[in-house]
Amino acid sequence: LLTGFMYISAWTGYVMVWDEHGMAMAQMGAKLLDQLPIFPESIERSFTGGKPVPASFFFMNLFAHVAVPLGMILLLWLHTSKLARSKWLPEKKLTYWLTGVFVLFSILVPAPMLQKADLLMIPGGYPTDLFYNFWMPLMEWTSTAWVFAGSLGFTLFLTSMPWWWRPRSHKKRESLASHVEEKRCEGCAQCYSDCPFDAILMKDRQEEGLSPQFASVNPALCVSCGICSASCSSLAIGPPDRNARDLIRRLKAFCDEHPVPDDKGLVFVCRHSDLADKAHDEAKNSGWLSYSVECTGTLHSAALTFAAKRFGRTAVAGCPENDCLFREGTTWLTERWQRKRGPELPEAISQDSVFLFNGSRNEGAPLWNWMKDGATSQRPSASPSQWVAGLLATILLLAGIAFGSQVVWNQVPEHGALRLGWRLPGQKIEVCRDLSPEELAKRLAHMRKPRECAVTYINYRLKLF
Ligand code: HEM
Ligand code: SF4
Ligand code: SF4
The missing domain is CATH 3.30.70.3270 (Alpha-Beta Plaits)
Known part of the structure; x- marks a missing residue:
């Protein structure tokens, strides 16, 4: 629904500009609307140039352009109201970076205003934005009915998703x-x-x-x-069989069953992390024990205390803070380790004996080193190659937008067109007859009209001189 509303907003936005492209969108959008059998008269007729487009259309358009995003905010709020502390924006650094880059980009590569709309001209040869308006070329190359049916089908498919698609673990x-x-x-x-x-x-x-x-x-x-x-x-x-007592009981049993040399430790690994497999392998190679947990946020300080006391050193391999499957697991564990959130890591356990690693697969070197030789190097800040990769990704994104928003998909028309529109109520022929008393008796009481007329509309021929 939110995506659909975004496309409606974009349609009203482009139409508001009322240049050649906005006019083509209005005409093609009207064709789509005409597929709905709810309008007494064709909407497309308003854009044939016979009469100027009424000012009320632009007013309604502006109203919809502001009201639809407000509705989207309401829907978004409903959508996230189940969550505690829902986040509407990405990480600050990413937000500032993208906002800055987009503002700069829109100044350096502005979207040009095209020729002023003229309903008596056939639009063509103008650049369009394929992100919002991919349906325009599709409509030209297939048909209005196909695009209408496709959009309706896709919307129904997405809207019905919560009913038929659920992760299996959520079913019970x-x-x-x-x-x-x-x-x-x-x-x-x-x-x-x-x-x-x-x-x-x-x-x-x-x-x-x-x-x-x-x-x-x-x-x-x-x-x-x-x-x-x-x-x-x-x-x-x-959860059943997974409270902290169950976890600690199972952990103790696991450690008893898997003795390791004195200088080795145990690493807790988040089952959903993308470094899970690598962490288990690296632990095995270093002679460490690895223990899988549902989320590192489920690790009670008592479990960390147990592991730190038993092995001298312990580690936790989890997801980056903004990528926790259960949203806040990484944050809460870090705060308990920092002794900012209860139940905190006891003072008797040195923070240095518990290495918290929250990162992705490619960033795991500090954790592997810690397991091998206890080197306490923290995760390095972004390396030059990561900067280059980030810059390349931004350039690719901007190039994609620049290209995708300037695609000329139709030709400048090579011929004129004559648009004909006519309204004809139709001429009807009535053939009437009186019903006999027997025929009347067979009918239901409220249908007993003594005279019945059959109406046919006659065909008409259009002559051009
Ligand atoms: C989902 C949110 C929205 C989307 C996707 C959207 C999209 C667009 C697009 C594609 C245009 C045409 C830009 C151009 O080519 O010049 C536009 C124009 C415009 N938008 Fe939005 N818009 C949104 C929300 C809003 C809101 C909330 C407002 C104001 C409260 C607003 C005010 C305007 C105005 C005044 C124009 C006309 C600019 C002109 O006439 O040149 N838009 N919008
Ligand atoms: S923290 Fe997780 S397991 Fe506990 S009540 Fe909330 S959703 Fe359920
Ligand atoms: S309110 Fe406190 S004591 Fe009670 S279940 Fe929650 S965390 Fe435990």
């Missing part, structure tokens, strides 16, 4: 939803603050002798990420 998610052991809960509300999907509520408690509030999970909103299990100092919450 109500039974996988997080569970609170109410008696254990101390009402600290840490899980309530941390849940990235706003699935936890704090409820008032009636029983005496316990905290005044306790946490309660809304199973319809819970995606079973397990992040809350790492938020709870009382180990009272988490």
Whole structure:
């Protein structure tokens, strides 16, 4: 729906400019609208040049151009209202970079205004923007009906997606939803603050002798990420079989089963990270143990403490902060490690003994080195080759936009055209007869009209002199 609205906004925007291209869009858009059997008269007729386009059309167009994006903001808000702390903008650096580059680009390579619209001219040979207006050449090369049916089909396909496409793990998610052991809960509300999907509520408690509030999970909103299990100092919450106690119990059993030499450690690896396979391989090559977790945000400080105490050194391989599948797992783990968020890493455990690595596959060298020889080099800032790659990607993007927005797909017309439009109510012939009493008796009471007329419209011939 949002994409559809964006295309409607772009249509009204281009039409507002009312140059040759805007006029062609109005004419072709009208053809598409005429496919809907809801208008008493053809819309295309308004753009044949017989009469000037009414000012009300431009007013309505301007109104729609402002109202549709406002509607989009509302839809976007609805779309993200399920999430806690939804982010509408990309990372600051990327936002500033792209905004700056686009502003500069639009100044250096402005989109030219074309010839003023004249409904008595046939448009052609003008550049168009293939991102918003790819449907124009398609309509010329196929037919209006095809483009209309294609857009309708594609919109229905995308709109129905949430009903027929769901990640398998989400299908049974109500039974996988997080569970609170109410008696254990101390009402600290840490899980309530941390849940990235706003699935936890704090409820008032009636029983005496316990905290005044306790946490309660809304199973319809819970995606079973397990992040809350790492938020709870009382180990009272988490998806079935995946609360912090379960995690630590399994971790201990795993370590007992897989002894390693004294100078080796254990690396926790996020199952969804793109470096997961490499991290397991590198750990194996370095003689380290690797332990897969659903998200590094599900790692309780007690689990880190256990690993750091047992091995002397431990590491965590997770996704970059803005690329966490469960949105905030990486951020919360880092803050617990920095002792800025509870339950924090205990003072008894040195931060240096826990190496947090949040990055992608190609950036993993510091982690591999840490496992090999304990070198504590932090992730280097962007290397010259990354700068060059970023610059190349930007140039490619801009070149793509410059090319895609200036494509001339149709020819300057080589011939004139005569447009004919006529309105004809049609001449009808009525043949009437009186019904017999028997015929009338056979009919339902409300259909007993004594005289019946058959109407036919006669064909007409158009003569040009
Ligand atoms: C989804 C959001 C929007 C899209 C995709 C969009 C797209 C466009 C496009 C493609 C044009 C034609 C540009 C040209 O070739 O000169 C345009 C023009 C225009 N837009 Fe938007 N627009 C959006 C939102 C808005 C909003 C929110 C406003 C104002 C509140 C606005 C005001 C205008 C105006 C005044 C023009 C006319 C410029 C002229 O006549 O030269 N647009 N828009
Ligand atoms: S499992 Fe994830 S989504 Fe469910 S309550 Fe815990 S933090 Fe929220
Ligand atoms: S973090 Fe644990 S103790 Fe605190 S409110 Fe949630 S379940 Fe209760």
